[in-house]
Amino acid sequence: MDHTLVSLWTDIRRRLEAAGVDSPVLDARLLIEAGAGVSRLEIVTDPRRPLSDAQVAAVDALAARREAREPIGHILGKKAFWTFDLAVSRDVLTPRPETELVVEAGLALLPKGEARRVLDLGVGSGAILFALLSERPETSGVGIDRSAEALAVARANAERLGLHHRADLRPGDWLAEIGERFDLIVSNPPYIVSAEIDALEPEVARFEPLLALDGGADGLDAYRAIFAGLDRALAPGGAFIFEVGRGQAEPVQALAAAHGFTADAPLTDLAGIARVVRGRRAA
Numbered sequence: 505m506d507h508t509l510v511s512l513w514t515d516i517r518r519r520l521e522a523a524g525v526d527s528p529v530l531d532a533r534l535l536i537e538a539g540a541g542v543s544r545l546e547i548v549t550d551p552r553r554p555l556s557d558a559q560v561a562a563v564d565a566l567a568a569r570r571e572a573r574e575p576i577g578h579i580l581g582k583k584a585f586w587t588f589d590l591a592v593s594r595d596v597l598t599p600r601p602e603t604e605l606v607v608e609a610g611l612a613l614l615p616k617g618e619a620r621r622v623l624d625l626g627v628g629s630g631a632i633l634f635a636l637l638s639e640r641p642e643t644s645g646v647g648i649d650r651s652a653e654a655l656a657v658a659r660a661n662a663e664r665l666g667l668h669h670r671a672d673l674r675p676g677d678w679l680a681e682i683g684e685r686f687d688l689i690v691s692n693p694p695y696i697v698s699a700e701i702d703a704l705e706p707e708v709a710r711f712e713p714l715l716a717l718d719g720g721a722d723g724l725d726a727y728r729a730i731f732a733g734l735d736r737a738l739a740p741g742g743a744f745i746f747e748v749g750r751g752q753a754e755p756v757q758a759l760a761a762a763h764g765f766t767a768d769a770p771l772t773d774l775a776g777i778a779r780v781v782r783g784r785r786a787a
């Protein structure tokens with residue numbers, strides 16, 4: 505069938521809607537941009553432009569992947585986070601908007617113009633660490649991940665963002681190999697209850713790495729492991745900021761208290777869910 509930009513947009517939108525995709529209009533446009541090699545402006549200003557068979561076939565192939573509920577970020581190979589795009593793949597968690605709350609809380613603790621050391625545990629694509637480093641040119645940091653594949657993605661992102669000189673990306677198991685002290689330790693660890701992973705939306709359950717999701721029987725395994733070593737990795741007066749899942753702020757604050765940390769009130773996301781637990785080591 506012959507297609508114009510607008511007829512293809514409508515067609516793909518309907519297919520994505522029928523597949524249960526939750527943002528069919530936007531995703532259809534992004535797939536047309538990527539598959540047909542056209543810009544958003546061209547779609548909007550010249551909607552009746554005819555497309556070649558090759559362009560239609562390329563968009564169709566991408567749309568079939570999205571219909572199978574592959575995340576749009578994996579198909580496009582990138583995801584917007586903070587002020588930049590990050591390369592993403594099946595090897596890293598696709599960064600989420602709520603994780604920007606961790607960045608905001610971190611920036612509030614990193615004074616402009618002062619050198620600080622930051623540690624990101626479970627660095628993944630590099631989202632949190634790179635957002636902090638991009639806003640604070642005097643700051644440097646370490647990103648730890650147990651996944652070698654995730655570290656390769658993070659290293660490529662650091663290079664592309666020009667942050668590789670200030671971001672030391674290392675393999676490791678939480679704090680096990682950390683021998684220095686940091687002013688700020690951030691983490692968005694895996695926190696999904698193991699038994700609940702299969703019931704998540706297909707984009708997450710089928711396509712995100714299990715290592716980035718699985719928080720164990722009660723979702724709190726990573727926090728327990730991190731708190732066990734946190735005291736010796738934080739500088740005096742140093743702070744921690746951790747993303748948590750729904751209903752986990754209270755138990756994670758209890759873990760903090762059990763390890764002798766003072767926790768501030770958690771930060772809530774736009775849906776009113778307590779998302780970020782933060783606190784300090786006594787000075």
Ligand SMILES: C[S@@+](CC[C@H](N)C(=O)[O-])C[C@H]1O[C@@H](n2cnc3c(N)ncnc32)[C@H](O)[C@@H]1O
Nearest residue numbers: 597599626627628649650651677678692693716
């Ligand atoms: C939820 S993802 C967060 C990724 C990224 N920080 C973000 O916010 O988008 C958790 C990350 O922790 C890593 N991870 C899981 N277990 C780990 C461990 N024992 N030590 C270090 N990293 C681990 C995973 O590979 C994954 O990259």
